[in-house]
Amino acid sequence: ARPETTEPELAEPHLRAVLDTAGLAVEYVRAQDNTLFWLDEDGTEIAVTDFAGGYGSVLLGHNRPEIVERARELLASGTPVHAQFSSHPYANRLAAELNRIVGRELDTDEPYFAIFGNSGAEAVEAAIKHAEMDRGMRLAALREELARHTASVRAAVAAGEAKVTSRALAGAGLDATAPGGDFETLAAELERHNAELFARPPLFLSLEGGFHGKLAASVQLTHNEGYRAPFKALAAQARFVPRERPEALKEIWAEERGTLRDVRVFEGRVEVTEREFPAFCAFLVEPIQGEGGIHVLSEEFAAEIQRFCASIGCPVIVDEIQSGMGRTGALLASAQIGLRGDYYTLAKTLGGGIAKTSVMLVRQAWYREEFEIVHSSTFAKDSFSCHIALKVLELLEADGGAAYRRAAERGDALRRTLESVAADFPGVVKEVRGRGLMLGVEFHDQSGSASPALREAAAGGLFGYVLAGHLLHRHAIRTFPTASALNTLRFEPSLLLSDAEIARLDGGLRDVCAIMRDAAGERLAAG
Ligand code: PMP
Secondary structure (H helix, E strand, C coil): CCCCCCCCCCCCHHHHHHHHHCCCCCCEEEEEECEEEEECCCCCEEEEEECCHHHHCCCCCECCHHHHHHHHHHHHCCCCCCCCCCCCHHHHHHHHHHHHHHHHHHCCCCCEEEEEECCHHHHHHHHHHHHHHHHHHHHHHHHHHHHHHHHHHHHHHHCCCCEECHHHHHHCCCCCCCCCCCHHHHHHHHHHHHHHHHCCCCEEEEECCCCCCCCCCHHHHCCCHHHHHHHHHHCCEEEEECCCCHHHHHHHHHHHCCEEEEEEEECCEEEEEEEECCCEEEEEECCEECCCCCEECCHHHHHHHHHHHHHHCCCEEEECCCCCCCCCCCCCHHHHHCCCCCEEEECHHHHCCCCCCEEEEEEHHHCCCCHHHHCCCCCCCCHHHHHHHHHHHHHHHHHHHHHHHHHHHHHHHHHHHHHHHHHHCCCCEEEEEEECCEEEEEECCCCCCCCHHHHHHHHCCCHHHHHHHHHHHHHCEECEEECCEEEEEEECCCCCCCHHHHHHHHHHHHHHHHHHHCCCHHHCCCC
């Protein structure tokens, strides 16, 4: 409910009103550990267990004391928060520490260069830009090489050392029997064919259900049609690959690939050869899809993606913005399924729930230092967020990685509870998915429910939100559906999650499951 006020409401009033229909527009006034507090009508603080976990940004807990203390120290000591275009040893230390951990998890000593940003989507945008800059530079080199080959063949023909054969003309798609089959006709046709390919806009690959942010370029790689379609004209497009269907990779490649035509002289004859055109800028993949409904990528499909990308020279961008930073028991969830990225994006918990920060990592073999000159942000790589992120890594790595083990152990405990609810309500719960503290429960579609309230919620696209409103008001549990799969509730609490909090969730979920089983929408808090 909106507090009594005479102020105009101008900060997304429509969204607030929509949330209000499910009872979710409460004002949180305090946060600590795994708990958020909101004020009821009498001004009393109501404690709520937070399973939404800032959508993944507070793995270490809300206002974690060690992080708050570090922030206080930094501000008290007058840290130069904004000192752009200077030496940033703290950013360098952070990049080195990230490399140490990534190197350990991937068992590699190849360095990854770090470009810092402010938000998850911004790290994805940096990766997109870097990949396209790299592709542009590879295209320019290819173009030069082709021009050099044409010039040297032209010279050989002029010197009488090579002849244009009908086979060469046919190789260029020209009529081999037509008159005027000279080298210039051939060269002009090759140039025309290649120029068409060079003029193609960049194309990305992404998975169906994938979510990579909502900025102009990143939203085109986010599968959700509602987020993406209105902005289609603003940026490069993606082909969306169905999950767990390796054949689709080859089908899409067959549809989108292009071959450049090159010339050379072989045994006194001009020959036309084919060169693969780098059609795809990059393949974006989440090891566990978050907003798409908590779907874990299988090891087999990850290996197929890896093989496919290596075979066509397309870099793999592993988006660990939601799955990374310890949530699944490792810094990189992808390392646990053997998926290796040429790029990684990290954000959310990197800022410890206090700083807004993100990073994009690029493997040395793909890195273009030119990018450093053309990409920047006023707020990125600042001392405050770098120092906070260093503190986050210190907390994750302390005691031989106790935090990773705790995330995995708490995740297992939470999962056992979700599975026991699922087992007791087989007609209601479709599936429990995820790993570590990144779990989801998908419910069966309720659009055919005998209860009008449940039917309408399902039809209105608000189903998961109505369940969330009920859990909030009746069970003091905060959770949300994933952004693009509204029948799936997400559970991404902090690693401070207690057994008592899990037990409360158990009770809450059994209540909503019983409401669905009994088609008793009138029992819903908002019903
Ligand atoms: N990628 C993934 C996998 C995400 O889950 C998100 C946020 N949900 C983003 C990118 C975008 O991050 P941000 O909201 O910080 O822009």
